Amino acid sequence: MIYLDNAATSYPKPNSVYQNVMKAMTEYGANPGRGSHSMAIEGARVIYETRELLAQLFNLDDPMRAIFTFNATDGLNQAIKGVLNSGDHVITTTMEHNSVLRPIKELEKYGVENTIVQCSPDGSLSVDDIEAAVKENTKLVVITHVSNLTGTIMPVEKVGQMCRDRNILFLVDGSQSAGVLDIDMKRFNIDLLAVPGHKGLLGPQGTGALLINCDTEIRHLREGGTGSESSSMIQPDFYPDKLESGTHNLPGIAGLNAGLKYILNYGTKSIYSHEKDLLDIFINEMKKNTKISIYGPQDISDRCGVVPVNIKGIDSSEVAYRLDTEYGIAVRPGLHCAPLAHKTIGTEKIGAVRFGIGPFNTRADIMSAVKALNNISEN
Numbered sequence: 001m002i003y004l005d006n007a008a009t010s011y012p013k014p015n016s017v018y019q020n021v022m023k024a025m026t027e028y029g030a031n032p033g034r035g036s037h038s039m040a041i042e043g044a045r046v047i048y049e050t051r052e053l054l055a056q057l058f059n060l061d062d063p064m065r066a067i068f069t070f071n072a073t074d075g076l077n078q079a080i081k082g083v084l085n086s087g088d089h090v091i092t093t094t095m096e097h098n099s100v101l102r103p104i105k106e107l108e109k110y111g112v113e114n115t116i117v118q119c120s121p122d123g124s125l126s127v128d129d130i131e132a133a134v135k136e137n138t139k140l141v142v143i144t145h146v147s148n149l150t151g152t153i154m155p156v157e158k159v160g161q162m163c164r165d166r167n168i169l170f171l172v173d174g175s176q177s178a179g180v181l182d183i184d185m186k187r188f189n190i191d192l193l194a195v196p197g198h199k200g201l202l203g204p205q206g207t208g209a210l211l212i213n214c215d216t217e218i219r220h221l222r223e224g225g226t227g228s229e230s231s232s233m234i235q236p237d238f239y240p241d242k243l244e245s246g247t248h249n250l251p252g253i254a255g256l257n258a259g260l261k262y263i264l265n266y267g268t269k270s271i272y273s274h275e276k277d278l279l280d281i282f283i284n285e286m287k288k289n290t291k292i293s294i295y296g297p298q299d300i301s302d303r304c305g306v307v308p309v310n311i312k313g314i315d316s317s318e319v320a321y322r323l324d325t326e327y328g329i330a331v332r333p334g335l336h337c338a339p340l341a342h343k344t345i346g347t348e349k350i351g352a353v354r355f356g357i358g359p360f361n362t363r364a365d366i367m368s369a370v371k372a373l374n375n376i377s378e379n
Contacts, residue, residue: 002329002365007148007176007306007336007356009198009205016258017202024254032250033227043250050253051240053260054209058193059184065212067243068253072175073099075194075210078243079171080104080142082218083192086111088139093117093125094340095147095154100173101340104142113137119344122297123152131162140169145183146176149341149354150296151279151306153181160189169216175199179263180272180304185213200271201263202359203256206249212239220245266359275305275357278366282307282355285370291377295345295352305357308336308347311377316351319376323353327372331355 003011024046032043051063060066069075080103084090090107092100094116104114115133119125130141141163145156156172163170171192174183179200185193191214197207212218223235224245236242263271280300286292291312297303311319320333334351335342342348355369 002327002361002368004355004357004361004365004369005330005332006199006358006361007354008332010200010202010358012360013202013204013255014258014262016262017204017255020258021204021251021255024251029250031247034225034247043248046254046257047248047250050257050260053257053264054211057183057260057264058178058195058211059186060211060213062239065239067210067212067240068248069194069208069210070206070249071198071208072173072194072196073208075208076100076142076171076173077103078210078221079192079194079218080140081107081221082243083140083169083216084112085139087113087137089113089115089135089137090140090142091115091117091130091133091138092142093119093130093144093154094344095119095123095125095149095152096142096144096338096340097148097173097175098337098339099175100142100144116340119152119341121345122295123147123150123341123345124297124302125152125154125159127155127158127162130159131166134166134168138166138168140171142171142173144173144175145178145181146304146306147296147338147341148176148306149308149336149338149352150345151176151303152297153177153302153304156190157188163191164189169214176304176306179259180268180275182268185211191216197252197256197259201256202259204252207252207256210243218243222246271359272304274359275361276300278357278361278363279303279305279307281363282357282366282370285367286373289374289377292373295347307355307357308345308352309355309373310347310350310352311373314376316353319353319373322376323369323372327368329369329372 028042030039054066178195197203226241316333
């Protein structure tokens with residue numbers, strides 16, 4: 001199988017990820033932070049070290065403000081619903097995933113206003129349009145760093161500076177960029193960063209993080225056991241316990257630990273350079289076929305390794321099915337949980353076939369995909 005669905009979840013993982021998961025389950029798979037025996041202590045050590053690795057990768061001062069989540073969706077819900085109140089206004093864009101749009105639309109029921117800024121047909125965003133949407137009661141701006149549909153890289157540093165100048169909280173969805181692009185929370189003025197562990201960070205599914213770089217009050221959405229202040233029936237008010245209730249996903253976090261070490265060792269610049277080279281080959285080859293439409297920025301430097309395409313006259317689901325069954329190539333068709341993004345690029349009625357390039361793909365993988373698409377377009 002040639003795996004080109006890395007925008008959904010990365011595969012394969014580094015061998016060290018699999019080894020760390022198995023080691024956690026077989027050698028110290030107790031409840032971390034819930035006991036004083038050696039297994040629980042080792043589990044707690046791995047969890048804290050993983051917080052440190054997250055803080056190091058994203059330039060966050062306090063590792064205890066690296067909150068573990070189930071995925072990016074979980075972190076985005078915690079951030080959006082944890083800071084917004086009735087009467088507040090939030091700004092987002094048409095290129096967002098439903099993990100941003102749905103929580104924001106849900107909050108309309110509770111008196112939270114929103115403005116969804118229109119992006120360009122290639123998925124790009126104007127900072128001026130974000131600033132023009134600011135109102136007196138604007139409390140939060142939420143944007144993706146990289147579109148999960150077109151791979152468009154958004155101007156997060158410029159938006160972050162605008163938010164800092166206007167005293168507005170800035171939340172970034174790093175689902176497609178974490179582990180691929182440099183994300184410096186301080187330099188980009190990011191107050192809140194939600195990332196999945198299972199995509200570019202190369203960890204297992206069921207892992208993610210919300211990194212907090214602000215002093216704004218964030219309400220907890222769940223309450224329960226934390227292993228701290230157990231004599232009180234009131235949820236602790238300090239991080240990370242405030243936002244982390246129940247037993248941690250220790251095997252998953254152990255795997256994420258290895259994924260983070262892999263990325264810190266190789267560096268995001270090397271990883272992005274590799275994916276960009278493959279992206280360049282893929283797009284340039286596809287441009288030779290007039291039956292194939294490619295969406296997103298024309299300039300390779302304005303996008304990551306996410307490419308949606310369509311073949312004239314063939315449904316995207318059929319293309320994906322044939323790629324899988326006839327050529328052994330895994331991709332994702334449809335609307336990709338981003339209906340407004342598809343409307344923005346003009347594919348809301350037909351969807352698209354999304355190719356997601358990852359760090360372990362090769363030139364041979366890309367050329368096989370090119371050949372398969374060309375064959376399908378002719379038959």
